[in-house]
Amino acid sequence: MAQGNNEHRMVFDIRGRRRHVVKFVYALLAILMAGSLFLVTGAVNLNSIFGTSSSGETAAQVAEKQAVAIERRIAKEPAKEEVLLGNLTRARITVANSMISAGVTSESGVEEVRTQLNKASEDWSKYLAAAKEPSLGVASLVAPAMFQLAEISTSTDQALENIKVASEAQTMVAEKRPSLGTWSNAAIYTLFTLDYKKAEEQKEEATKLANTKFERESFENKFEEVEKNAKEFGKQVKLEEVTKKSQQSESSGKEALQNPLNLGASPLTGE
Numbered sequence: 001m002a003q004g005n006n007e008h009r010m011v012f013d014i015r016g017r018r019r020h021v022v023k024f025v026y027a028l029l030a031i032l033m034a035g036s037l038f039l040v041t042g043a044v045n046l047n048s049i050f051g052t053s054s055s056g057e058t059a060a061q062v063a064e065k066q067a068v069a070i071e072r073r074i075a076k077e078p079a080k081e082e083v084l085l086g087n088l089t090r091a092r093i094t095v096a097n098s099m100i101s102a103g104v105t106s107e108s109g110v111e112e113v114r115t116q117l118n119k120a121s122e123d124w125s126k127y128l129a130a131a132k133e134p135s136l137g138v139a140s141l142v143a144p145a146m147f148q149l150a151e152i153s154t155s156t157d158q159a160l161e162n163i164k165v166a167s168e169a170q171t172m173v174a175e176k177r178p179s180l181g182t183w184s185n186a187a188i189y190t191l192f193t194l195d196y197k198k199a200e201e202q203k204e205e206a207t208k209l210a211n212t213k214f215e216r217e218s219f220e221n222k223f224e225e226v227e228k229n230a231k232e233f234g235k236q237v238k239l240e241e242v243t244k245k246s247q248q249s250e251s252s253g254k255e256a257l258q259n260p261l262n263l264g265a266s267p268l269t270g271e
Contacts, residue, residue, distance in 0.1 A: 060098035067091035067119075085127035086138045092120035093145045100148075110152055117149040121165060136173050143170035147189055156237045163192045174202070180209040184219050191223075191230035194237065199227075 070088045074081055096116040104110055124142050128134055146166035153159035167189040174182035183206035190199040203223050210216035 058098065058102060060095050060102065063091055063094040063098055067095060082127070082130045082132075085123055085130055086135050089120050089123040089127055089138055090141060092116050092123060093141050096120070096145065096148075114149065114152055117145055117152075120145060121149065121162065124165070124169075134172065136176050139169040139172045142166070143173065143185065143189065147192075150192070156233070156240050159233075160193070160237060163189060167193050171202070174205070178205065178209060180206050180211070180215060180219065183209060184223070187223060188226055191227055192233060194230070194234045196227070196230075199230075 067088060070084055070091055074084045074088070077084065093116075096113045099109065099113050099116070104113055120142070124138075124146075127138065143166045146162045146169065150159040150162035150166065153162060167186065170182070170186040170189050174186040183202055187199050187202035187206055190202055193199075203220070206219060207216045210219065
């Protein structure tokens with residue numbers, strides 16, 4: 001049972017009978033996020049990228065300074081808004097990734113990562129509105145970052161919205177740069193949007209690009225395993241929708257009750 005009313009629960013809990021499924025998701029995220037960091041930093045460190053002296057500063061602090069500097073430039077140079085918004089999205093993701101790489105061991109640390117990724121999501125939305133042709137490089141960073149944000153969301157509503165952003169960004173990459181890797185990632189993200197038909201279609205695109213029978217079968221097995229976890233998530237989404245409507249009805253116009261999606265004891269956590 002949950003201990004205390006203020007305890008925050010993550011949507012994809014790694015405890016219980018689904019831990020082996022989620023381990024695959026985490027492994028996938030680790031690979032994707034490592035690639036994301038490489039795209040941002042290349043073969044040099046963050047200080048070289050940002051041109052900032054960071055004696056005694058963490059990588060996250062350096063990246064945060066860069067994000068603030070970009071925000072100021074956007075206000076002063078509206079003509080460069082598209083490029084700057086893309087850079088700002090990268091910077092916010094870099095802050096979060098740097099914190100994760102350094103090790104997040106407290107709820108306050110998780111909350112700061114969540115804050116940075118939420119800002120990245122907002123900047124990405126603004127970037128999409130401003131960009132004539134969105135950068136696939138930025139999209140490839142956004143996809144795993146938004147899936148990570150979904151993983152640390154404290155309600156299924158938030159998780160679902162963040163997963164949809166991840167799926168859309170990864171699909172954008174896969175359509176322009178088709179490969180087993182890009183399409184398989186898109187299919188897995190889409191599973192958690194609960195659009196199983198679309199996920200199956202993306203799975204087929206991925207398997208077409210497998211070089212060997214082993215690659216194809218390995219991905220198909222992983223897809224089937226993750227699909228089970230996605231359907232468990234889908235059950236929780238439906239359950240909490242019913243709970244929310246029920247509590248809204250019982251309130252009879254009075255002040256709203258505590259958010260029923262604070263993820264105390266739930267089928268997803270196995271508690």
